[in-house]
Amino acid sequence: MGRIPLVLLACGSFNPITNQHMRLFELARDHMHHTGRFQVVGGIVSPVSDSYGKRGLVPAQHRVAMARLALHGSGWVTVDDWESRQPDWTETVVTLRHHLQKLLGQQPSAADLQMPHSSLEGSSEPPQLKLLCGADFLDTFRVPGLWRAEHVEELVGRFGLVCVSRGDLQADRAVHESDTLFRHRHNIFLVREWVRNETSATEIRRALRRGLSVKYLLPDAVIDYVREHQLYTWQSEQRNKDAVLRPLGQQGAPSEPLNDS
Amino acid sequence: MDCAKKTKLVLLSCGSFNPVTNMHLRMFELARDHLEDTGHYEVVKGIISPVGDGYKKKGLIEACHRVEMAKLAVESSSWIEVDSWEGRQADWQETNKVLRHHWEELLSREQGTDVVGTVKAGRKRKRIDAVSISNKRKHGKMEVAHKGLMHKTDGPHLMLLCGADVLESFGVPGLWKNEDIEEIVGSYGLVCITRSSFDVDAFIQGSDLLWPHRHNIHVVREWVANDVSATHVRRALRRGHSVRYLLPDPVLSYIQERRLYTAESEQTNAGVVLAPLQKHAGNHG
Numbered sequence: 001m002g003r004i005p006l007v008l009l010a011c012g013s014f015n016p017i018t019n020q021h022m023r024l025f026e027l028a029r030d031h032m033h034h035t036g037r038f039q040v041v042g043g044i045v046s047p048v049s050d051s052y053g054k055r056g057l058v059p060a061q062h063r064v065a066m067a068r069l070a071l072h073g074s075g076w077v078t079v080d081d082w083e084s085r086q087p088d089w090t091e092t093v094v095t096l097r098h099h100l101q102k103l104l105g106q107q108p109s110a111a112d113l114q115m116p117h118s119s120l121e122g123s124s125e126p127p128q129l130k131l132l133c134g135a136d137f138l139d140t141f142r143v144p145g146l147w148r149a150e151h152v153e154e155l156v157g158r159f160g161l162v163c164v165s166r167g168d169l170q171a172d173r174a175v176h177e178s179d180t181l182f183r184h185r186h187n188i189f190l191v192r193e194w195v196r197n198e199t200s201a202t203e204i205r206r207a208l209r210r211g212l213s214v215k216y217l218l219p220d221a222v223i224d225y226v227r228e229h230q231l232y233t234w235q236s237e238q239r240n241k242d243a244v245l246r247p248l249g250q251q252g253a254p255s256e257p258l259n260d261s
Numbered sequence: 262m263d264c265a266k267k268t269k270l271v272l273l274s275c276g277s278f279n280p281v282t283n284m285h286l287r288m289f290e291l292a293r294d295h296l297e298d299t300g301h302y303e304v305v306k307g308i309i310s311p312v313g314d315g316y317k318k319k320g321l322i323e324a325c326h327r328v329e330m331a332k333l334a335v336e337s338s339s340w341i342e343v344d345s346w347e348g349r350q351a352d353w354q355e356t357n358k359v360l361r362h363h364w365e366e367l368l369s370r371e372q373g374t375d376v377v378g379t380v381k382a383g384r385k386r387k388r389i390d391a392v393s394i395s396n397k398r399k400h401g402k403m404e405v406a407h408k409g410l411m412h413k414t415d416g417p418h419l420m421l422l423c424g425a426d427v428l429e430s431f432g433v434p435g436l437w438k439n440e441d442i443e444e445i446v447g448s449y450g451l452v453c454i455t456r457s458s459f460d461v462d463a464f465i466q467g468s469d470l471l472w473p474h475r476h477n478i479h480v481v482r483e484w485v486a487n488d489v490s491a492t493h494v495r496r497a498l499r500r501g502h503s504v505r506y507l508l509p510d511p512v513l514s515y516i517q518e519r520r521l522y523t524a525e526s527e528q529t530n531a532g533v534v535l536a537p538l539q540k541h542a543g544n545h546g
């Protein structure tokens with residue numbers, strides 16, 4: 001059939017992982033299958049390391065553990081803690097490069113991809129790795145100092161994006177308004193999530209702080225874990241309160257924002 | 262302040278549950294948090310009551326499946342149950358009738374005359390208070406009697422849990438009888454979860470029927486939009502799209518094993534008039 005084997009990688013805080021995160025994978029897989037060109041063979045959740053410095057970020061070991069609990073019954077999405085174990089914050093493209101290398105190196109071994117070997121057989125195409133994200137992610141390219149231009153180029157040119165967004169046109173506009181993104185528009189797959197489902201991790205942390213129920217927004221096993229370890233309190237939300245987000249600190253002199261409209 | 266005794270509440274949710282989704286379940290959780298946060302209430306039970314097949318809604322699959330899926334959905338809940346009475350009735354039951362049925366059950370249990378059990382098991386209904394209620398009903402004093410009973414008993418109060426769309430539907434001609442709305446908001450009470458697009462307060466303000474009972478209508482603001490509807494889930498299933506994480510896994514497995522929700526099942530009752538509209542034909546609400 002000649003479909004390209006595809007793995008979807010999602011980077012993020014996963015603080016905590018939610019049903020909404022897992023929905024992104026499901027929506028993306030359906031979409032990419034329906035293009036007729038791809039066979040999604042795996043998904044990877046890669047929680048960011050603690051040195052990211054985001055406000056309210058609880059220790060990576062917990063975020064990884066919760067993601068593993070959540071994806072326990074998934075069948076195709078796994079959790080990878082490589083990024084979380086790095087000594088410093090890792091740029092997105094570095095994480096992508098790491099996983100692609102792993103993927104290509106493992107090509108003969110389907111077991112690692114948790115798919116029957118037959119799904120890789122018959123495909124003469126080498127597997128691809130694309131970044132799975134939400135529409136907000138595309139807007140981050142415009143934040144001064146956050147991205148290096150060459151990284152954006154590599155991200156959308158060499159890897160590609162699968163971007164899940166609501167029925168609005170936010171993602172389309174972001175692609176339209178950036179020459180770099182526009183040039184690689186065929187490698188940016190926009191997936192529509194028609195129903196509003198805005199229950200974010202931020203909202204969930206807020207509910208947890210206030211002793212409100214979050215049942216049915218994330219798996220019971222994750223809720224139990226949060227309770228057992230008493231994560232997500234007013235105190236935990238104060239973490240990194242005055243810190244500078246690591247990517248902004250690291251890039252040194254602010255580079256040109258992606259102001260190529 | 263904490264000397265005041267808290268009123269015990271049971272929340273009843275009627276609807277198609279075609280199928281039950283995480284959104285339905287969230288409604289219970291949001292309602293309980295809101296009501297208990299007032300400090301006046303203790304929510305002791307939630308009841309999901311899937312509508313009977315006689316409702317004749319387009320795409321409505323058999324009640325037995327909808328009841329079974331709801332049961333699977335609440336397996337992990339410590340306080341939400343499923344009641345199949347409404348689903349087992351051959352004819353469609355008006356919402357206030359379902360409320361009455363569950364109120365009578367609650368009462369008879371409070372009287373201690375009922376067999377110990379849950380609403381899940383079929384059991385004999387002790388008709389002592391039910392008879393006195395039906396007698397009063399015959400004399401047109403039913404609403405007063407209900408109100409009186411509600412306040413007299415130490416037992417739990419029963420309220421209807423619903424989305425703002427149900428409240429909005431009170432305005433649809435022919436769908437509700439005024440006296441039924443009166444009974445629901447007067448004798449029982451409403452817990453209404455809003456979707457931010459609909460201004461519930463303005464709606465109540467503008468309704469002479471609802472305004473007198475505004476203190477019996479609890480509006481729960483859902484700050485974060487969660488529009489995952491059963492309609493959306495059915496559409497996705499028809500198209501072979503994943504609905505994982507929109508509804509509990511055991512419900513999803515049930516659907517997949519039996520291949521419920523196809524293009525064919527969506528045609529059920531196509532062209533048939535919805536039962537409440539049939540029944541109230543000629544009533545101008």
